[in-house]
Amino acid sequence: xxxxxxxxxxxxxxxxxxxxxxxxxxxxxxxxxxxxxxxxxxxxxxxxxxxxxxxxxxxxxxxxxxxxxxxxxxxxxxxxxxxxxxxxxxxxxxxxxxxxxxxxxxxxxxxxxxxxxxxxxxxxxxxxxxxxxxxxxxxxxxxxxxxxxxxxxxxxxxxxxxxxxxxxxxxxxxxxxxxxxxxxxxxxxxxxxxxxxxxxxxxxxxxxxxxxxxxxxxxxxxxxxxxxxxxxxxxxxxxxxxxxxxxxxxxxx
Amino acid sequence: xxxxxxxxxxxxxxxxxxxxxxxxxxxxxxxxxxxxxxxxxxxxxxxxxxxxxxxxxxxxxxxxxxxxxxxxxxxxxxxxxxxxxxxxxxxxxxxxxxxxxxxxxxxxxxxxxxxxxxxxxxxxxxxxxxxxxxxxxxxxxxxxxxxxxxxxxxxxxxxxxxxxxxxxxxxxxxxxxxxxxxxxxxxxxxxxxxxxxxxxxxxxxxxxxxxxxxxxxxxxx
Numbered sequence: 177x178x179x180x181x182x183x184x185x186x187x188x189x190x191x192x193x194x195x196x197x198x199x200x201x202x203x204x205x206x207x208x209x210x211x212x213x214x215x216x217x218x219x220x221x222x223x224x225x226x227x228x229x230x231x232x233x234x235x236x237x238x239x240x241x242x243x244x245x246x247x248x249x250x251x252x253x254x255x256x257x258x259x260x261x262x263x264x265x266x267x268x269x270x271x272x273x274x275x276x277x278x279x280x281x282x283x284x285x286x287x288x289x290x291x292x293x294x295x296x297x298x299x300x301x302x303x304x305x306x307x308x309x310x311x312x313x314x315x316x317x318x319x320x321x322x323x324x325x326x327x328x329x330x331x332x333x334x335x336x337x338x339x340x341x342x343x344x345x346x347x348x349x350x351x352x353x354x355x356x357x358x359x360x361x362x363x364x365x366x367x368x369x370x371x372x373x374x375x376x377x378x379x380x381x382x383x384x385x386x387x388x389x390x391x392x393x394x395x396x397x398x399x400x401x402x403x404x405x406x407x408x409x410x411x412x413x414x415x416x417x418x419x420x421x422x423x424x425x426x427x428x429x
Numbered sequence: 430x431x432x433x434x435x436x437x438x439x440x441x442x443x444x445x446x447x448x449x450x451x452x453x454x455x456x457x458x459x460x461x462x463x464x465x466x467x468x469x470x471x472x473x474x475x476x477x478x479x480x481x482x483x484x485x486x487x488x489x490x491x492x493x494x495x496x497x498x499x500x501x502x503x504x505x506x507x508x509x510x511x512x513x514x515x516x517x518x519x520x521x522x523x524x525x526x527x528x529x530x531x532x533x534x535x536x537x538x539x540x541x542x543x544x545x546x547x548x549x550x551x552x553x554x555x556x557x558x559x560x561x562x563x564x565x566x567x568x569x570x571x572x573x574x575x576x577x578x579x580x581x582x583x584x585x586x587x588x589x590x591x592x593x594x595x596x597x598x599x600x601x602x603x604x605x606x607x608x609x610x611x612x613x614x615x616x617x618x619x620x621x622x623x624x625x626x627x628x629x630x631x632x633x634x635x636x637x638x639x640x641x642x643x644x645x646x647x648x649x650x
Contacts, residue, residue: 258643310597317594324584333647334580338594341576343639345598348629352601355608355622 185263187404193396202394208387215380223377232290236387239283243311245392246276249344250318252353254336264400267407268330269339270322271399275392277315283308285383310349314342433525440529450495451606453542454534459490464544473550481559481610482551484542488535492570495534496595498590499526499578500645513649523641524634525645527575535571539563558613562606562623569602570632572637578603579644601629 186393216234249272256265287296287305299305318335325331373381444450465483466476470554503509503526514523542563543556551559577595584590 219512265568310600313593315598317597320590320593321580321584324581324586324590326585327583332645334644337576337640337644337647339582344512344636345601348601352604352625355604 186402187263187267190264191401191404194401198394198397198401201390201397205387205390205394208383208390212380212384212387215383220377220380226294229290229293230278230377232286233377234384236283236286236290237381239279239286241385242388242392243283243308244275245389246279247311247314247343247346248337249396250276250339254313254339257332257336258340266336267400267403268396270334270404271331273315273318273322273398275317275395275399277312279388279392280308280312284312303350306353307350310353311346314346319344329370400417432515433521436512436517436522436525437529437532437560441533444529444533446454448560450498451533451537452620454491457494458487458538458541459545461487461490462548465467468547477550477552480546480551481555482607483549484545484551484559485563485603485606487545488538488542488567488571489596489603491538492535492567492574493592493595495530496578497581499530499575500514500582501578504582509645513645519642519645520638523575523645524572524638526636527634527641530575531571535567536564539567547610550567552614555610558610558619558623562626565623565630566602566606566626569633570599572619572630572633573598576637576640576644579641579648582634582645582648601645603628605629629638 209320212234215308216231220234222228222327250269253265253269253272256262257269287308292298318338321338322331322335325334450634452563462483465487469475469479500509503512509522515522517525540558543551543560546556546559574591574595577591577598580594581590605622605626608617609626610624611617612619
């Protein structure tokens with residue numbers, strides 16, 4: 177009996193399975209986000225202190241959450257590549273990096289737009305903002321390292337090492353920037369003793385978080401499919417070149 | 430132990446006799462610190478307030494300059510392959526090279542810092558702790574840097590890439606280095622950030638060589 181990860185190790189089976197799953201995943205993401213946006217704009221009441229600007233939370237918080245989830249996906253994939261040599265792990269790590277970076281960027285931009293009316297400034301050197309910014313640089317480092325090494329197998333292994341170094345360093349970086357004081361509000365959804373947020377705001381937020389996670393999954397699967405197809409095209413091209421060379425040699429003889 | 434020490438002393442001798450590397454790093458350090466008051470204005474009160482931070486950041490940048498050479502010259506002339514097939518595990522080879530980088534680059538930079546502190550009107554009380562944080566914090570700079578150097582060995586634009594990969598990992602060292610200095614000058618506990626700084630350096634010394642050796646091994650197959 178094969179486990180699901182073993183079965184997915186075969187790219188052909190992955191392509192078949194993902195082709196069937198992807199439309200549902202993308203459709204679910206679109207539907208949940210549409211419902212979440214409806215809740216966020218028309219059902220959720222304006223915040224009693226921040227007014228309408230608090231609605232940016234429904235985009236900001238899921239993005240921030242996915243910026244961390246994205247790095248976790250990369251780190252797990254890196255581990256899968258280096259330890260188990262799972263053939264799809266590298267495809268997954270490569271596909272997740274730009275998506276994670278995009279969500280991190282989105283979290284930074286929406287956060288700074290939210291900061292302007294509430295804190296009176298676009299940017300403060302607060303602990304959380306700084307650690308998300310550094311997370312963004314880690315993503316850029318992963319993408320830059322991969323793109324600057326020509327040998328693809330080598331690039332994927334080295335990027336995996338960097339991703340694992342990053343996952344060790346991330347908590348230390350987070351701890352170090354939190355050593356100072358923070359302006360950002362404390363965690364208010366996932367905490368001991370239940371959420372401090374009012375249910376009328378919490379419910380749309382959770383729907384949006386689910387929708388964004390589905391979106392991330394759909395984009396990730398799509399990017400993985402593209403990467404597999406790109407590699408196949410490359411292999412086919414190489415085979416074509418070899419056949420042409422062999423043909424020319426035969427003609428010369 | 431003997432091959433390890435031999436490798437360290439070989440690297441140190443190369444650093445001294447080849448020249449250039451150390452001088453360049455020290456010169457760069459002095460120039461960055463000189464340019465800063467020209468850019469920010471020569472207000473001595475302002476300079477005194479930011480001196481420790483400026484000295485630390487300039488030190489990180491100067492140490493970064495010499496990182497690409499940690500493995501590159503040995504990789505190019507093939508000595509790294511000989512070292513890899515020798516009796517010393519690759520982890521210890523990486524550790525020896527990072528240690529040599531620390532002794533030949535980071536320590537001189539740390540010792541130059543108080544002299545540059547005079548230019549920046551750094552408070553006299555802060556000199557011992559400035560040098561102490563730099564001496565204790567720079568092993569992390571060299572050993573994490575060695576990981577970056579190993580990762581970018583075969584990359585294009587290696588030098589610029591190292592900066593992008595490694596600088597985010599220097600954040601904790603920088604923060605706790607500055608925290609102990611500002612705790613001395615203002616309110617707060619000096620010892621606890623200093624101890625955390627030490628812990629980061631020790632962790633980097635232990636873990637860095639493993640990551641660096643893994644990266645090197647992948648590139649030498």
